[in-house]
Amino acid sequence: MENIPLEIILYGVLPRLPAKSLKCFNCVSKPWLALISSNEFINDHLHYTLASNTNHLLILTGNDTCLYSCNLDFPKGGTVKLPSFGIEPSVVGSCNGLLCIQSYRPYCLVLLNPSTGSYRELPSLLPSRRCSAMNFGFGFDSKNDDYKVVRIVDRYSSLGFLGYHMDRIVHVYSLKKNSWEVIEWTSPECSMGPSRENGALVNNHLLHWKFWCLLESKYRIRCFDLCEKQWINDVPLPDCMEMGFNTYSDQNSNTQDRLLDLWVFDGRLYLSIKNQKQSAVDIWVMNEYGIKDSWVKLFEISDPRVFESTRVSLIAYQSIKRQILLRIVYKAEHKILWYDIESETVEIAVIGGLNDSLWVDVCKGTLLDVPGGSKIGTTKQMA
Template sequence: MPHELIIQILLRLPMKSLIRFKCVCKSWLTLISDPHFANSHFQITSKTHIHRLVIISTPNLKTRSIDFETSLNHDSACAPLDLNFTHDLSYFNVEIKGSCNGFIFMHSSSDILLWNSSIGVHKQIPLSPINSNLDDGCFGYLYGFGYDQSTNDYLVVSMSCDPALANISSHLEFFSLRANTWKEIEGIHFPYINASHDPRVGSLFSGSIHWLAFRHDLSINVIVAFDLTERKLLTDDFYCDPKNCDLWVFRGFVSLRGGCYS
């Protein structure tokens, strides 16, 4: 049977079957474990995809999946998930930072991981050369995770700054899953972003990752957006106290919740 036909058949199988078929042969294991295969499978099955909430608790890293469309009284509403890579994680401050196309972005005090719970695939992201040399007690971070459709690539985006320095030294970088490497974006200066003691997680919307931040030079709050395709940073001014306001993507809109004013 042609290899391309095998791929098309596998792409249309349920997740439980794919997990079993990883044991058929080495080539199938490699194929099904490929993040880009997982993305193609998600795109095909997304029309019948059930929306679920994944919850992880510490320190035992107990993980559960909650089905939004099933009554909580039903046995299948809440199902345990096998976090089969706990040996790769620091047990301190493990958090789910975001999700995209079935991949869950996880971060702890010293680890970054991408996890597809459906097919049991995970990838540990190495710390960037910049962040691995930073003092966590001084630096603040903005994280985000998204998919660049133009290059069929997943990106982990990180912005870091040190408000203690006079010029508020900042760095913008991203990890490419396809290239398996970090890259710093040079020539983009944003000495006004303050993430100190408030490591915000970006919200993915319309091909960009959005955060709430603060401009020190103008003393105003801004929405910061990183365009995953253009690899550039955009800002939009608004009136809001970031400490009392959250940014969400809700029903196709970027929404501000809390003490915010338009």
């Protein structure tokens, strides 16, 4: 280290280190504190972090329903308990290292950087009555330099003696304006699932949800552009889905049950699809966004626990051991598994000393503060 020029350390090495380590380096000297706290350094660190396969934080929901964070590169290390803003918190999205967290009693939405302790509570928008489904999305509008939250609610509205019909209401929250806006109020043709399925974020501003079209007996992937505050072109599906899964299932199987998840892996949209004929779950990724022919099957998982699951989600890739962290819903229970790419085997994952987790999400570790936010105290380290 003595032979390495200080300039290389400060501007070449430090921006590539985890956010947690950099926070410790604030105590080295006043010049280091000034450097690490500068907007230029924070943006450089964000650039390197987003472009790399490191600096991932796993956000775990423990059996006590509290949230914990853990470094993916050291999954057997300790976890840090995140601040509690309400009962039963859940992550509804992450972007640039910021988490959007929903809690109940009191009902609230909070933006939090788990690496820095910067947070901001958003104005309450209480759930609608007769709500049948409610999902969120969170991302960044680079056109207006603004973080935004999307809330989609399907609810039943009374028609008097005629019964009920379904309404879909889309709200968008702007952090700059600190207010919610109704973007759409329609009668939907396709339905959202009642389970937790928040928006899959691509390129920081494109949010995606899957909808089931009953009349056509097929799925539709809709895209909401945060910059334009509107729905844009649907994402094309791979041929195996467009053809009604005829290569994946028999005539007696339910087409709707074949698609197990839509999310983002390594910056690309992916689909997990149940392949009945092979007794496996196939993972498809879209290598070039919006290009139908770029869908490719990444791999298939034939482990019985995965195949029999009702939801299979890819969380993160650990490059050191060439393993992929999976979240599954197996026999009504949430399980966290490691999938080894080379041996094609699956084993139970123990993350941060927690033998079991109700849920797991992932975000990048960055130094960004929530705009207009406050700081919270140092969180408690678990043994």
